[in-house]
Amino acid sequence: xxxxxxIFAVALFALCSxxxxxxxxxxxVFAAETASVPLSKKVLIKVMDGNARAxxxxxxxxxxxxxxxxxxxxxxxxxxxxxxxxxxKDKQFTPYITVVQKGHELQFVxxxxxxxxxxxxxxxxxxxxxxxxxxxxxxxVFDKTGQISMGCNIHDxxxxxxxxxxxxxFSATSVNGTAELNNIxxxxxxxxxxxxxxxxxxxxxxxxxHKNDKPLVFTATLNxxxxxxxxxxxxxxxxxxxxxE
Amino acid sequence: xxxxxxxxxxxxxxxxxxVYAVEQKVSGIVDVRATTTDGLRSFVDGGxxxxxxxxxxxxxxxxxxxxxxxxxxxxxxxxxxxxxxxDGVKDNAGITEAYISYKSLPWDNGFRVTAKxxxxxxxxxxxxxxxxxxxxxxxxxxxxNSWLAEEVRHIGANxxxxxxxxxxxxxxxxxxxxxxxxxxxTTGAMxxxxxWTLSSRQTLWQEQIPLSAIPARNNGGMLAGQAAESxxxxxxDNRLGYHVSGNWQWRGKGKVNAxxxxxxxxxxxxxxxxxxxxxxxxxxxxxxxLPNGIDFIGQYLQGDTMMRSPTGMVVVDxxxxxxYLLFSKRWQAHRLTVRLEDFAVxxxxxxxxxxxxxxxxxxxxxxxxxxxKGWFLQGEYNLIDSERPARVAQGASAELLEQQWQLASRYYx
Numbered sequence: 089x090x091x092x093x094x095i096f097a098v099a100l101f102a103l104c105s106x107x108x109x110x111x112x113x114x115x116x117v118f119a120a121e122t123a124s125v126p127l128s129k130k131v132l133i134k135v136m137d138g139n140a141r142a143x144x145x146x147x148x149x150x151x152x153x154x155x156x157x158x159x160x161x162x163x164x165x166x167x168x169x170x171x172x173x174x175x176x177k178d179k180q181f182t183p184y185i186t187v188v189q190k191g192h193e194l195q196f197v198x199x200x201x202x203x204x205x206x207x208x209x210x211x212x213x214x215x216x217x218x219x220x221x222x223x224x225x226x227x228x229v230f231d232k233t234g235q236i237s238m239g240c241n242i243h244d245x246x247x248x249x250x251x252x253x254x255x256x257x258f259s260a261t262s263v264n265g266t267a268e269l270n271n272i273x274x275x276x277x278x279x280x281x282x283x284x285x286x287x288x289x290x291x292x293x294x295x296x297x298h299k300n301d302k303p304l305v306f307t308a309t310l311n312x313x314x315x316x317x318x319x320x321x322x323x324x325x326x327x328x329x330x331x332x333e
Numbered sequence: 334x335x336x337x338x339x340x341x342x343x344x345x346x347x348x349x350x351x352v353y354a355v356e357q358k359v360s361g362i363v364d365v366r367a368t369t370t371d372g373l374r375s376f377v378d379g380g381x382x383x384x385x386x387x388x389x390x391x392x393x394x395x396x397x398x399x400x401x402x403x404x405x406x407x408x409x410x411x412x413x414x415x416x417x418x419x420d421g422v423k424d425n426a427g428i429t430e431a432y433i434s435y436k437s438l439p440w441d442n443g444f445r446v447t448a449k450x451x452x453x454x455x456x457x458x459x460x461x462x463x464x465x466x467x468x469x470x471x472x473x474x475x476x477x478n479s480w481l482a483e484e485v486r487h488i489g490a491n492x493x494x495x496x497x498x499x500x501x502x503x504x505x506x507x508x509x510x511x512x513x514x515x516x517x518x519t520t521g522a523m524x525x526x527x528x529w530t531l532s533s534r535q536t537l538w539q540e541q542i543p544l545s546a547i548p549a550r551n552n553g554g555m556l557a558g559q560a561a562e563s564x565x566x567x568x569x570d571n572r573l574g575y576h577v578s579g580n581w582q583w584r585g586k587g588k589v590n591a592x593x594x595x596x597x598x599x600x601x602x603x604x605x606x607x608x609x610x611x612x613x614x615x616x617x618x619x620x621x622x623l624p625n626g627i628d629f630i631g632q633y634l635q636g637d638t639m640m641r642s643p644t645g646m647v648v649v650d651x652x653x654x655x656x657y658l659l660f661s662k663r664w665q666a667h668r669l670t671v672r673l674e675d676f677a678v679x680x681x682x683x684x685x686x687x688x689x690x691x692x693x694x695x696x697x698x699x700x701x702x703x704x705x706k707g708w709f710l711q712g713e714y715n716l717i718d719s720e721r722p723a724r725v726a727q728g729a730s731a732e733l734l735e736q737q738w739q740l741a742s743r744y745y746x
């Protein structure tokens with residue numbers, strides 16, 4: 089083999105090696121993209137009733153269907169925790185509905201100048217405590233998913249709900265019935281629409297979200313009826329009541 | 334009285350038990366009132382006038398109410414209410430209520446137990462819901478609740494079962510109460526002998542109520558043995574009375590209560606001029622939120638009362654009823670209330686010189702302005718148009734219009 093032939097062979101080997109290397113590298117990049125590229129940066133959800141009327145203040149959340157999605161979801165969950173507060177203001181639970189991610193803290197804050205005796209009536213976490221004017225906050229961690237309905241044993245008309253979800257991707261619909269969920273990792277998801285007055289099992293309806301719809305705009309049409317949202321107001325419109333009512 | 338001491342003793346013992354987290358609250362009302370009354374000498378002063386003030390213009394401490402509440406985290410509470418009156422008619426101060434209460438947390442099925450024992454009102458009034466049993470709507474209570482304030486109170490024990498609808502996605506709450514009581518054996522005497530009133534005077538636990546100059550109380554009369562003052566909270570026959578009631582509330586819309594009260598008195602018993610009166614009544618009431626933010630309250634009460642001589646002869650046998658309709662509208666710092674009432678006592682006995690029959694209507698208009706938190710200026714006009722033949726024997730007219738103008742500064746704290 090002359091020198092020219094040897095140089096050509098080495099060059100050919102090097103080229104082939106580079107080609108294999110390049111092919112392997114591009115496969116890995118592709119695979120990585122498949123796992124981390126968001127399904128859609130912006131998922132727009134619109135909730136409507138059976139008569140095509142927009143439904144506001146409905147809780148919507150995306151729940152991962154498979155293990156990969158759960159892993160992605162947990163990655164996504166990092167750093168999204170926000171302080172969640174439920175206030176007692178003007179003898180009302182404010183807001184009426186609060187969504188908190190499983191394992192996260194929720195703080196009860198009494199803004200009134202009277203005592204409230206908060207209790208959980210229904211749900212995976214049972215509690216009862218008094219929030220006095222001068223001892224106005226209490227922090228609690230919710231480590232089980234589900235709906236917790238609350239009342240006040242002093243002011244029976246007070247009513248509030250907490251929904252504990254195992255996902256960071258939740259929101260509530262606005263007046264026009266829409267909600268936005270952002271930065272959703274790729275994966276298989278179910279969309280849950282929940283409201284304590286929704287007359288369906290567990291007060292929710294489930295919808296399948298299809299992969300690779302970009303951008304994703306999803307309309308959830310509920311076939312369940314809504315009950316009346318209770319007015320958190322005493323029949324006795326006077327501030328200085330002492331239990332005679 | 335021994336029972337009263339016992340109750341206050343138990344309350345004191347409770348209050349000293351500081352081992353549990355206890356929350357204490359002192360609240361009160363100071364009601365300073367200028368009144369001009371046109372009518373007869375007040376029933377509070379032994380007359381047949383249907384207002385609590387004598388017919389004159391005066392300034393008074395119409396109510397100095399003080400309420401002390403202690404509540405423990407386990408649901409037990411203690412509540413003592415004292416009232417003072419300085420009105421030139423009957424100046425006095427004392428206890429009006431003193432009781433221990435319990436309220437459980439609701440169970441999973443929405444049921445909740447309540448209990449109460451001590452010196453208590455039967456839970457009937459839909460008007461008297463504010464501090465020291467005052468009414469946020471009017472200065473003078475309705476005839477029904479004026480009667481409760483005067484002589485329908487007792488030492489009782491009450492147990493209630495409520496079901497909260499929110500546990501089953503329902504807007505409807507229901508409740509049932511059973512109450513048994515003592516120290517109320519003369520209840521009914523005042524309704525017979527001066528009739529229905531329009532008052533804001535709660536009889537203090539230690540007080541007695543003077544009778545008017547009933548002719549039958551003269552020597553040789555059928556009521557000659559009756560003491561000059563009725564002791565409304567005395568126990569004479571050692572028998573228990575009872576009161577059952579039920580209530581339904583449509584959350585945010587309204588509520589209805591109804592009940593039956595029977596003091597189960599043994600009318601053969603007379604002690605020191607105090608006769609046992611068998612007094613029974615049924616009642617129904619409703620509070621409703623009408624359109625345009627108008628609050629409606631209506632109550633109806635109907636019953637009978639009977640008193641016998643020591644020989645067993647029926648001396649007083651009366652039927653009675655009263656009803657009122659109240660409409661109240663609050664907007665910003667203003668509240669305007671209008672109340673219309675009807676009342677009657679029907680005398681079924683043949684006792685000479687003791688005519689208890691009467692009938693009448695009342696009309697009240699009240700306007701309150703809230704100056705700042707807890708402080709209200711309130712003006713009120715009351716008119717009572719009634720017929721009571723017994724007035725003639727005391728030098729007044731059977732047919733009578735009584736009027737009252739009131740201007741109050743009421744401070745709640």
